Amino acid sequence: MKKTKLGEFEELVLLTVLVLREEAYGVEIKRDLEVRLKESLSVGSVQSALKRLEEKGYLDSEFGETTLKRGGKRKRIYTVTASGTRVLNEMKDIRAQLWGAIPKTSLSFPNS
């Protein structure tokens, strides 16, 4: 547990990579997140999150195909590694446990 240090934004990026599968490259991740979060993100923030995750070993990447839009540059397609999936599952479990432990009376409060 101690070793998994995953920031909130990093977790979102990691999940988006899982969702997008073959289409998981920088700008596409940014677009998808922007739609879901309803706010605009900068390329820099997404890229630096990706690099951090890759460094931590939760993401893997390889060059993909090139499109006209990218001016001849290749995409870098990200895939989630086994340790990445494990860490996501751990986070989900912890959250679920925490949600389960909340007394019923408190739950109505945040929805108001």
Added chain:
Amino acid sequence: MNPKGHIHPPKWPLKLLRGLVKPHYLEEIEGDMEEVFADYLEMHSPARAKRRYIIETLKLLRPSLLRGMSGSYQLNYFGMFKLMVKSATRNYFKHRMVATMSLLTLIFGSVCFQLINAWLQNEQSMDQFHSESDRIYIAVAKLNPKAELSPLHVQRIFNLDYSKFPQIEKSLIVHTYGEDEIKLIKEEVEFGGKALIADSTFFDFFDFELIRGDQFVLNDPSSIVLTQEFAERVFGNEDPMGKLVSIRCDQTGTYKVAGITANIPSNSSISFDFLVPRQSKGFWRRMPQDLLLVNDNFNREVFNQQIESVGRENARFPDSQISTIPLNTVYNDRPFNISLFSKYGDSTSFKTMQFVAAIVFLITLISFVNLQSTLQLTLVKKLGVKQVMGASKFDLGFEVVVSRLLYFLVASGMAYLLYQFTFPWYVNTMELSLDFYPIRNLFNLLTVIGIIVMISIITSLIQTAKIKTMQAISGEANMLKIPRSQRVMTTIQYSVTVLLLVATSVVFLQLRFMLNKDTGLNQTNIIKTDFFELSPNGAQDSLAQQNMELQFQYVMSHIAEQPNVMAVSQGSMPIDIAYQNDWKVVGSQDGYNSVNSMSVDPHYGELFGLQLVKGRFFADSLDTNNSPKLVINEAAMKYWGIDDIGQVKLTTNSRSNETVSYNIIGVVKDYHYEHLSQKIRPLVLSYYTYMDSDILIRVKPEKQAEIFSFLEELFNEINPRGFFTYTTMEEQIAQQYSKEQQTGKIYLALSIVALLLSSVGLFTFAFHETKRRTKEIGIRKVNGANAGNVFWLLSRSFLNSIIIAFILACPVAWFLMKQWLDNFAYRVAISWWVFGLVGLLVTMVALIAISWQTLRVAYLNPIDSLRYE
């Protein structure tokens, strides 16, 4: 078709990215950015899209994406730097000889330069530390148009009231009493020191730093201010503040020490040991100077016109002219000689020294650059290999820079150490007054070494840039040849060396000539001393006067009785400055002319062995003190066109108001009484002495020591608390030529430096050249050349550059030294053998430097030299 397809994002953010972002992220991020730009174009106008694109790019600049930061395995330069340092150190030890020589050149040259530079800076900053220095003027006057300008007490003599002029802020009257004219007495012990008797405005004019007391200290007439040095001399470790001391000169008085100034800095032309408030006594006998502090409305020309004729209202001075001189020009122009200033500058020596500093710098620069370039030549092969292994030109340049930086650091440190050791020695030997400023001097040294190293870096970089890899590896002969530019440089160095050596020889020859020239005087074994001082309040105290006269008779007769004394006389030593007196021939139409005059007594002629051409010298039996009789020299006789001295009388206007005619009783043969740069000028001797005139004694050869102890005893008998002082004529003559001596010493030191540095350069060339041609020499020897042939083959090319240098330098040296000698009325001729000797010396030293290497190679067994490499 989308019209926006032709719109491209701005270029510079991309360049920025390429420069800063980690290279292996670039492709992906660049692609992303293009895509993002395309998105923006669909949403916004092109301008807005570009703006957002730029902002977006800037947002990319974050630590995790940038080059060379956190956890990166990217190359930074530290590793390379470490390697360079290591390889520079290895190079140093591999080429120990050349490397050490260039290091020594750098240290030695920069220290020499800084020693001279320290003096130049001191001279340049002379009196600049007074914040008002360019607003201070000194009042001067001429009693008649032909008289010399002198700083008289204009205020009193001509009744000039300075407060009437709005452009004058303050005035300062200051009397100067020399070390033998005033005594400071503490508990009955007398201390001689230079005193300034000054108005309370002294510290408004001058910024001498007060360590104790404030700048109003002279307002109190019972205060006295001492310099720290003098206070230590008088009080030792005691705290001097508040102690009572008394002074004795023509006035006496008791004062309380109320201020201590810091020691007088070496860049002050005005000096003193203590300051006495002028208002403490009503009258001081010494002629003071009037100094004026002016404000911005002051215009010197206008003011001089205003006051020029003020003095003419006084009937005694109908032709007088009053004017002012800026105080800060006095040091260099030396319009008069007064004891307020302890030293005067000399623009000729300043220029000479500037020239000398430039030469030292140039020689050091050439030597160091040449040595380093030669060293670089030996590294050519190594550089070639490095380039093949993938080193870029930048890497090679970086290595040069690092190795020179090491030289810079080591040389600066050692030069500063050496400088600290040589500085006191230099100040003593050259008899300079110079303060040591550690920080400023270190900074200067760093600058000099820095500039030299920078230039050598630039030349080496050019040299490295020219290297072609293939040529370098194959060790192609042309690459290793010493470039012509370096040879030219060495030739220039040798020219300068020859020039300096010739100059040194001529200066010393002239000096010897002047010291040994027959002046027409018997000038050996002559002692000058002084037993009596101006008595306080002059003739008013008749009892003291009588007492002193008795003592005087006692002293003079006692000295004369001594068996070892050959003659005693009172009068001016011929070397001392003669005073200017105005004389004219009675009855002639000409006005008064200023002529050198000296006061003597009847024994003067005997003492110095003066030879008479006409008439007689003064005699005790025929003349009395202050009688209107004169002895003149031959030059004076010619000057006034006198044939028969019995027919002509002279008169003067400065001794008394009434016109007294002086008979000329004799003419002496011309003798040199001034510096030999002067022709013998007219001289008038008059019998006019007083008890305080100098006593001159001629003693038997080798009996000086006995006479000194006798005189000292006698002196202490008369002045129980005073200090006996004396000088010998030999000392004074040496003193007179001390400037020439100083010039000679500087030139000598400099020529040795130049000769050494040039030889080091030549030696390095020989070192390199013999290495390069080792194989060639082996082949020559196999084919029958003997050691002599080889030696000459190698040496010839070096000797050629020396001969060229010699030919270039000789005419220049001859011309310059002729100019210098023109300053002297009596001078040596520049003979050809000076050039011959200098040429021989330079060639000899050069040959030694070369043959160290060439002889070794010449005698090498061809088997070894063929197998070389």
